[in-house]
Amino acid sequence: MTLKAALIQMDIAYGDPQANYRKVKDLIAEAVQHEVDVVVLPELWTTGYDLTRLDEIADKEGLESLSFLKSLAQEHHVYIIGGSVAKRTQQGVTNTMFVISHTGELLSEYSKAHLFRLMDEEKYLIEGNHSGLFDLNNHKCAGLICYDIRFPEWIRTHMLNNTKVLFVVAEWPEPRIDHWRSLLISRAIENQCYVVACNRVGSDPKNNFGGHSLIIGPWGEIIAEADKDETILYGNIHLEQVDEVRKTIPIFSDRRPDIYKL
Ligand SMILES: NC(=O)CCC(=O)C(=O)O
Numbered sequence: 001m002t003l004k005a006a007l008i009q010m011d012i013a014y015g016d017p018q019a020n021y022r023k024v025k026d027l028i029a030e031a032v033q034h035e036v037d038v039v040v041l042p043e044l045w046t047t048g049y050d051l052t053r054l055d056e057i058a059d060k061e062g063l064e065s066l067s068f069l070k071s072l073a074q075e076h077h078v079y080i081i082g083g084s085v086a087k088r089t090q091q092g093v094t095n096t097m098f099v100i101s102h103t104g105e106l107l108s109e110y111s112k113a114h115l116f117r118l119m120d121e122e123k124y125l126i127e128g129n130h131s132g133l134f135d136l137n138n139h140k141c142a143g144l145i146c147y148d149i150r151f152p153e154w155i156r157t158h159m160l161n162n163t164k165v166l167f168v169v170a171e172w173p174e175p176r177i178d179h180w181r182s183l184l185i186s187r188a189i190e191n192q193c194y195v196v197a198c199n200r201v202g203s204d205p206k207n208n209f210g211g212h213s214l215i216i217g218p219w220g221e222i223i224a225e226a227d228k229d230e231t232i233l234y235g236n237i238h239l240e241q242v243d244e245v246r247k248t249i250p251i252f253s254d255r256r257p258d259i260y261k262l
Contacts, residue, residue, distance in 0.1 A: 001139070001240065003165075006031035007040045007233040008083075009213045009226045011202030012171075015050030015057055021068055031232050032076040037102075038136070041083030042200040043146050043171045044095060049204055051124040058086035058093045066098055066106065074104030079136055083169045083198065084112065084145050092126035097143045097169060099134050108134035112145040113154060119171075119207070121147075131158055139164050139239055146170040149183045149197075152190065159191045160252070164218075164242040168197035174210035174228065181212060189220035192245045192252075194237050201230050218245040 008027045013019035024045060031039050046065055047057050059065045065085040073080045082098040094111040101107050111128025115121040132143035142158040142165075149155070149168055158166070166187060172180045180199065188195040194217060201211040211228035215235035224235035246252060 001137075001238075003037045003136075003237040003239065004035065005038045005040060005196050005215060005235055005237060006034060006036040007196065007198040007213045007215070007226070008042065009198060009201055009211055009231050009233055010042065010045070011230050012042070012045055012048040012200055012204075014048045014204045015053050017046040017057055017059070017064075020046050025068075025072065027232065028072050028076065028078075028080075032078055034232075034234055036078060036234065038079040038081065040081040040167060040196060040198040041169065042198050043084045043169045044086060045083040045200070046085045049119060049171060049206070051120055054086050054088070054093045054124055058088040060088045062087035062096060062098065062109075069098055069100045070104040070106070073100040073102060077102045081143060081167045081169065081196075081198075086125075087111070093124060094128060095121070095125050095145060096128070097132065097145060099136075099143060099167075107136070108132065108143065110143045110145070112148065114147050114151055116147040133158055133161070133163065136165070141165040141167060144168045146172060149180075149187055152187065155187055155191065159193065163191075163193060164239050165194040165196060165237060166191070168195060170197065170199045171207075171209055172199045173207040175208075177210035177212050180210065181214065184214055185216055185220050185222075188216040188218060190251075192218045192249070193242055194218060194239075196235075196237065198233075201228055218242045
């Protein structure tokens, strides 16, 4: 089975959710002209990293962004990996990914598990404690948010149930874009899975963001890669290739968890 993905590598209006809703609506309408099955948005696409104003601009219980994404998914009959949004809850603000089916159902909600101190996340956000696993058209997938890709042990826990695609959403700064590329390629090779990773571009008062959204195959090959301009990146995911690679080098049956205890 083949899935065509569209990655919305966009600039984000800093602290201006309404401007970002308008922009995402237009970009998704453009992406679906290319007969895609799944659209991926970047991290914190409603607010950017305007963390000091989250009291004002975080989405209360994620209700506005959820209803926005559900209605677009239904209108265009497309799966949406909804990047992430700042979601205001009773306990605090989370950095949360919503995954929506082509019929407008919420398939999964994942809150970033590893908060990134270099961008002050731990001062303004609370961490999630649950995995980002979901089923897309009967295929096991997982969602990850940016800094999460530096934690292979976390990602491996998602892979032990035949997960075939990792969807990564990010606001990854340009000075570490080599890390971004190397980490994503490594995660694809070590887990023999597709990695579909959407970064933002542009800048905010503290960072320039590096783009280079990527679709990587289970052999570690780059299927599509953007540069650092605003664009929509398209590429095909051939899910049966995951099984072929896992048959060629059967790492999941060769694992030795009995000796991996720390
Ligand atoms: N938004 C993020 O989590 C950024 C992570 C990052 O830049 C890194 O180097 O890790």
